[in-house]
Amino acid sequence: MIPPELVLKARKHFDSGAFFTELAELVRYPTVSDHPFGHVAINEYLYEVLAPALTALGCSVAMHPNPDPAGGPFLIGTRIESPELPTLLCYGHADVVDGHEGRWSEGRDPWTLTADGDRWYGRGSADSKGQHLINLTALRLLLAETGSLGFNLKFLFETGEEIGSPGLDEFVAAHRATLSADVLIASDGPRLDAETPTLFLGTRGSVRISLDADLRPDAHHSGNWGGVLRNPATTLAGAIACLVDGHGRIQVPHLLPPELSGSVRAALAELTIGSNPGDPSLDEGWGDTGLTAAERLSGWNTLEVLAIGAADINRPVNAIPSRARAMLQLRYAEGTCADGVHRAIAQHLAERGFSMVKVAAEDGFLPSRTPVDDPWVDWAKGVLDEVSDRQVAILPSFGGALPNHVFTDLLGLSTLWLPHSYPGCLQHAPDEHLLKPIAREGIVLATALFHSLGRHGGETA
Template sequence: MTASLLTENRRADAIERARQAYDSGRLLDDLTRRIGFRTESQNPSQADALHAYLADEIAPTLARLGFTYRIAANPTAERAPFLIAERIEDPSLPTVLTYGHGDVVRGYDEQWRAGLAPWRVTVEGDRWYGRGSADNKGQHSINFAALGAVLDARGGRLGYNVKVIFEMGEEIGSPGLNEICTLESTALAADVFIASDGPRVSGERPTVFLGSRGGVNFDLTVDLREGAHHSGNWGGVLRNPAIVLAHAIASLVDTRGAIVVDGLRPPPVSDAVRRALADIELGGDANAPEIDPEWGEPGLTPTERVIAWNTLEVLAFKAGNPDAPVNAIPPVARATCQLRFVVGTDSAHIAEHLAAHFARHGFTEVQVCVTRTAAATRLDPEDPWVDWALRSIANTTDKKPALLPNLGGTVPNDVFADTLGLPTLWIPHSYPACSQHAPNEHLLGSVAREALGVMAGIWWDLGEDARRIVEARTASSEASAPHASVIE
């Protein structure tokens, strides 16, 4: 038997071992136990559950895989701790950093349909229901199970090092994540970042994404006077803040939802991004909403509008009392808006762009307040790690994986890409119609089984290829770096 065939057979064995975690029920047992932790980071009363998930569940799991670990206090949000772990075989070997989060959004227990509950796993056909089954307990459970299978298949040695950063506050905006990664930059130093969150483009198609769109949430307020005034006595002579605000918002986008403010628009879509998205169809899963083909930026496909472009949305609008309106002109109107943006957008000056636009159009009463910002990130689609990951997944599944230059939503990828300076690969194990953050959240069992094989292939192939890729990237970086002139 040739060496390459032997390696191929051992890789296949690792993948089969990983799939056995699904077939034997071990993955379901792990997920059932983990979903039983009521880790609602949005609920301050569940702080003890956040700590317990790390101490009683994740730490023992990593210890069994040969990791040393420590639980670190959050420098900005005490109730949401971190776990930092490492498995070092040889400091000279390549190192991968991985990530997960154990917190979930509120359970909304009473809103789940009959027969389901957020804090237990209920299996109905291919669906595994439970809060966190898709986001993110199911995903990191798959990754750890696959890593264990590869360790067994390789006789306890991976051929590279693994580090873990695990947080319990992702659903409240990852407070302290950037700070802890700055403080622990040496402990978290690595050559590549590989993790799982978010959805595939569809349940049937494995996916890799390289970053995420950023997001800016901002409030627009028109506050004109104290108190409301009778609409019959004063209508027609008092400026209505709701009408003013509605016109101000309408000035930001055209009638089909395309952004018209230059400072809020991104640079043109690159050819590399267009190529990556060319064969990806948006919204193909059951229960997905019907796409409006006439909405959004003209000249782009629906996929390009979500992944490669900026979108401005009104998330909430209030004036008066919508639930019990009275015959009065309200004194104040307020809207919460959001700009999702891609790399290249002037996101640092969103408030200034909005204020200048409103001033030019005479909306001097509109006050702008930015409430939250997350950066946009994107690994170069032509980076060697990208081709490596796509080849690994295709080899495992016999499918062409989808490549998203960035996720349409937002994950804290800027911490790993910018603060830690790592090439970032995300391999999601959910799908768009999983009811993430909503009642009846679920993981697809078929996706979970395929994902176990995908991740086993990834963990295996790192042992074969990581050193070569790291050396190639280093050589390329050195060749492209400017050379200092020599003065004699």
Template sequence: MTREDAVAGARQQLYSGEFLAELDRRVRYKTQSQTPGSGDALRAYLEEGLRPAFAQLDFSSRLIESPTGKGPYLVAEYREDASAPTVLMYGHGDVVDGMEGEWRDNLDPWRTTVSGNRVYGRGTADNKGQHSINMAALSAVRAARGGKLGFNAKFIIETGEEIGSPDLRVVCEALRDELKADLFLASDGPRLSADRPTIFLGCRGGLRIHLDVKLRDGAHHSGNWGGVLANAATILSGAIACLVDHQGRMQLEQLKPPRISNAIRAVLADVKVEPTADEPALSEHWGEEGLSPAERLYAWNTLEVLAMSSGNIASPANAIPGEAHAVLQLRFVVGTRIDQVIEAVRAHLHDNGFAMVEVRAAQSFAASRTDFDSPWVGWAAESIRRTTGKAPAILPNFGGSLPNDVFSEGLGLPTIWVPHSYPGCSQHAPDEHILLTVTEEALGIMAGLFWDLGERPRDRQVSSN
């Protein structure tokens, strides 16, 4: 059979209902890693939801326990020929809170529901649907090749991505020999847009910055004390404005990345950020001056205010608050001196009259990406073009954060991400969904990639690790 047969076979799994039935079975597992008591569901998803499916693909698999007592990991492996290339794949079985009762038409987040072009359900986009697409494509290639893949394949599925993948690096480095491969290929996050296939090579990092103003216990009457007592909320607002202005532009050089390279500018010149009708319109005159929307989103840093609190907004008292708090997040690209950020923020605030603002770091994710000149990038782009007739968007990294550094730096692998959702998928919110049209195309894309990988003997592969 041919490459075209493999691509058609992958798409047929959607037409027949086989893919959606399997996805529904996986969505039913309430794998909310952020919710206490979810351990049984996380383990069951791996044991009952995935291990039998991997066994049907002739993968051997086993569970790996978390070294800190978090959710377990599933490692699956298929060995065919030592002379063939080996690909390592990744997915996560955990999801965010289901948010029952908040979905449109009171949809059940723990079942898939098809409505028009959308397939609703918690995890359809993030990430059960995406690793299910890749597994279905493997099945189609295997069928087209008479029970063979043409390459060796490994999978690691974690159940703690939504809590920051706390043990993933430790687990992967402990399994370094077992996870050795020539290429890392995985799917998570959104495409550039629903109608354009996308490759991204890594991710932006994230650092949460807590700002706390604690002047005194309790609040004091604004009539009796107004004008003579410092207001914690006013001070906090001024401190934030000292870091990022009213147009979202960062005011501190240490928060910014190095100059955008000509190579990245050239690649992003072909990338247009164009929200669909049901997505928010881009804000005019927002963000760093002199950059395109694509450069701001994929090649620059942003400082966002995530939350603020002072007093009781639901029932405000006529009183001056004694304390105020805010959580900001710096999204940053490779090259940012992230180790210097907190001290730089603290010094900047001190120098501008905000010495009373306490600054501390919290949750952090690393930034990482594969070099543009990796031959795997061109190989993947050509495969996708051959399958779809479209030139994929190639992004240096996607705007959010993923544990890409575990694979690119920890394991030393070239990393290629091919996402199967789109920006309006409502992940992490009610009404999470995937699109049938994107799913159909994604099944074909992955079947084409896997077929092409099997056509390349290891001594002719585009790179080696």
């Protein structure tokens, strides 16, 4: 069990304001990976923030170029205490999404960390500068207290997670020996809810699907031509309804996963979704009603319409539009046959009379997860349950997407994700914030996990 004095030091560090001050320094770097100005900030963040933080942990630090020109550089820190000790791999991403300047409430600047009650506002505060700072702080506290970690440490930072992690697969495959480890412990994404410490073991995959009904060069008067010209907006609405009905149920067998396993059902059986203040109300009858909300969110597939448009909705004219487009997204669980998604959709639409709708797909992250009954999962849950005043929830997969597959599939690691945020953090939107109580608890949880790994990790490995 973690020594009480180490827990006290973790809490005192947070309560002193030192963590807030350090996070404010991280947030001020506008490390937006899909904007040219962000590339300069990303390099400064790596050299001025992360490299010194890793060096302070006794790591040797190496910067690596990205094999994909669409992506930014990688940073690896390595501390080897003994070949006989277990090796921990940590991961974080230095990039953030657009700041949405001018759209934050109370005139807040996204690049200035601002405290308002329990909310600390700033771009990257939750996704995910605050999260990797918690883990770096926990490692630093452990090292200061004991003089050693008790395990070997490797820390990988990428700089393009928000744009799909270009080049990460190739980089990890080429650096397998450098990144070899016994287990991954990382932090990103949200907890089950604000109150529940959570471990998730993997992620669903994602693929974007564009539908385009581009039927003619011009719009034509609806009085003169209505009833004899095919309307692309009506066509597109019908095509979408062939893929996912008006109640959120997927209509294409190829897009469905296999049945949920008993271990996944058991892990999700007691979990409640959307029960905290500020959470949106769940819609009755939406999605596969044969599954619980937790099963639909963490173990099943969803097909969502992200955007749809034809003509100008703000200034409609009496004309049949010439073109209608939509962007959909499939979030899919491990075991889904995702190969050829666009071909399966195109065939499904053609068989129902919608061959005029063009289909294209853009892959995102692949699905992967560590088995619920993996020994590392039992170890981590036991440690966290001891130090937390609430039972830790185990999610086989969290609803979003992360590059978990590079660690499970390419490096062969068990993966433990300890998130330090919550679903209402507004990541990717104006008013993104880190919740102070979660961050305070997160430092204790992470410190406990690292302390146990350093003292008992050899038995676990």
